[in-house]
Amino acid sequence: MSKMSTERARIALNGPTMGTRWSALLFADPGFDPGPVRSALQAAVDEVDGQMSTWKPDSDLMRLNAAPIGEWIAVPARLLEVLRLGLEIGRASGGAFDIGMGDAVMAWGFGPEAAAPDGIRTAMAASRRPAHDVLEINGEHVRKAAPIALDLNGIAKGYGVDRLAEILRNQGISDGLVGIDGEMRAMGLRPDGEAWTIAVEAPDAERRTPHSILALQDAAVATSGDYRHWVEVQGRRLSHTMDPRRGAPLIASPASITVVARSCAEADAWATALMVLGPVKGATLAKQSGLDALFLLRDDVVNVRGVGVGRLFSEEPAAIASAEGR
Numbered sequence: 275m276s277k278m279s280t281e282r283a284r285i286a287l288n289g290p291t292m293g294t295r296w297s298a299l300l301f302a303d304p305g306f307d308p309g310p311v312r313s314a315l316q317a318a319v320d321e322v323d324g325q326m327s328t329w330k331p332d333s334d335l336m337r338l339n340a341a342p343i344g345e346w347i348a349v350p351a352r353l354l355e356v357l358r359l360g361l362e363i364g365r366a367s368g369g370a371f372d373i374g375m376g377d378a379v380m381a382w383g384f385g386p387e388a389a390a391p392d393g394i395r396t397a398m399a400a401s402r403r404p405a406h407d408v409l410e411i412n413g414e415h416v417r418k419a420a421p422i423a424l425d426l427n428g429i430a431k432g433y434g435v436d437r438l439a440e441i442l443r444n445q446g447i448s449d450g451l452v453g454i455d456g457e458m459r460a461m462g463l464r465p466d467g468e469a470w471t472i473a474v475e476a477p478d479a480e481r482r483t484p485h486s487i488l489a490l491q492d493a494a495v496a497t498s499g500d501y502r503h504w505v506e507v508q509g510r511r512l513s514h515t516m517d518p519r520r521g522a523p524l525i526a527s528p529a530s531i532t533v534v535a536r537s538c539a540e541a542d543a544w545a546t547a548l549m550v551l552g553p554v555k556g557a558t559l560a561k562q563s564g565l566d567a568l569f570l571l572r573d574d575v576v577n578v579r580g581v582g583v584g585r586l587f588s589e590e591p592a593a594i595a596s597a598e599g600r
Contacts, residue, residue: 282465287312291319291454292431293329298438300450301465311445318437319454325353326430328376329386338416339376339424346415354414356426356433356539363429363543364406366563371547372518374405376423382523384427384514397521404518432496432542435459439538456497459538460490475499477529477570486532486568494538498545499530499570515549528553534566 282301285308289296296319302308325334334353341347349357360373376385378397383389408422431454438452439459449462451470460470469489476485477499488495498515512523531548535541544565548556553569560567 287315289316289319291316291434292323292327294455296434296438296452296454298442298450298452300442300447302447311442311447314441314445315438315452318441319434322352322430322434322437325350326356326426326433328379328425328427335424335426338418341418343418343421346412346417348414349416351414352433352437354411354416356429357409357416357424358411359433359539360426360429360543361406361409361411363540363547364404367544367547367551367559369404369406369518370550371428371543372404372516373424373426373429374402374408374422375516375518375521376425378516378521379425379427379514380423381521382512382514382516394522400521402518402521428498428546429539429543431455432457432494432538432540435494435538457495457538457542458490459494461492463491474532474568474570475530477572485570488532488534488568490534493534493536494541495532495534496538496541496545497530497532498542498549499528515546517550524550526552528556529570529572531556531570532568533560 282303283306285300285302285306287298287308289312296315298315324330327333328336330336334350338347338349357373360371363371364373377393377400379385380387381390381393381397403420405422405424408418408420409424410417410419434454435452435457436459438454439450439461442450442452442461447461449464451461452459456475458472460472464470469491471487471489472495474486474488474497499513512525513527515524515527516522517524527549531545533541533545533548535544544567548560548567548569551559553571557567557569
């Protein structure tokens with residue numbers, strides 16, 4: 275390790291966002307003032323939350339949800355960017371990732387309100403068209419061709435992580451590790467010249483332990499799983515990941531799927547899509563799409579085995595990638 279690297283101070287910043295917390299880890303020269311950087315990072319995630327939250331009735335997303343069918347609505351650039359990416363991954367995944375599941379998310383109690391039996395029945399009985407068939411984008415305007423309730427919880431947190439990385443770059447910081455919950459993005463290298471190391475969490479609702487380790491350099495990771503956020507129906511635990519074919523939580527799915535991609539928004543959305551597709555179809559699509567993915571599958575109620583697509587493993591974690599749900 276060089277003398278310069280040993281003299282650099284470790285700076286850990288964090289703050290509230292999206293019902294959880296964001297974090298940033300970097301190393302700076304003596305005399306570095308972290309205050310302006312922290313303020314810029316907080317402002318960035320506040321902007322994402324203010325535009326894309328389904329928990330804020332006055333967010334730009336909820337304004338779009340409330341707009342009449344067929345009416346063109348102007349939306350801010352960052353929301354537009356996420357909508358475009360969500361529709362793109364929706365098409366690429368054959369509808370497995372669908373940003374139009376807001377009614378089902380709310381009905382099953384994964385939004386601000388408790389689960390509603392009438393809403394559940396309606397969501398499951400609804401004749402659904404995927405969001406990429408319903409939502410139209412023209413320049414800075416968006417319109418709905420049919421009734422749809424948009425929900426970006428499967429991609430907005432990842433996008434928030436990307437914004438954290440963008441802010442650090444804008445501040446002249448090229449090396450760092452940023453995250454929101456277990457969604458992480460690595461920039462450059464650690465002070466010792468090595469890649470950032472991140473643990474993939476074991477899918478255990480009772481404790482937090484690492485299952486696998488991966489190394490990241492200029493890449494992002496996101497995990498979707500069934501063990502952190504769920505509802506219990508008739509004694510059965512159902513995860514927050516919605517099955518677009520049923521308008522209901524997945525009945526059977528991998529324990530978790532971790533995806534490494536160039537951006538955290540992509541990793542976030544693809545992790546959800548592969549959960550919906552399952553280990554066979556999901557692994558096939560991951561290979562076809564050139565994705566690095568780790569599927570953790572339960573052989574029974576105790577044992578978990580991993581199936582990897584791509585290259586994911588290293589050692590000594592700096593953080594844990596986990597399947598948190600809002």
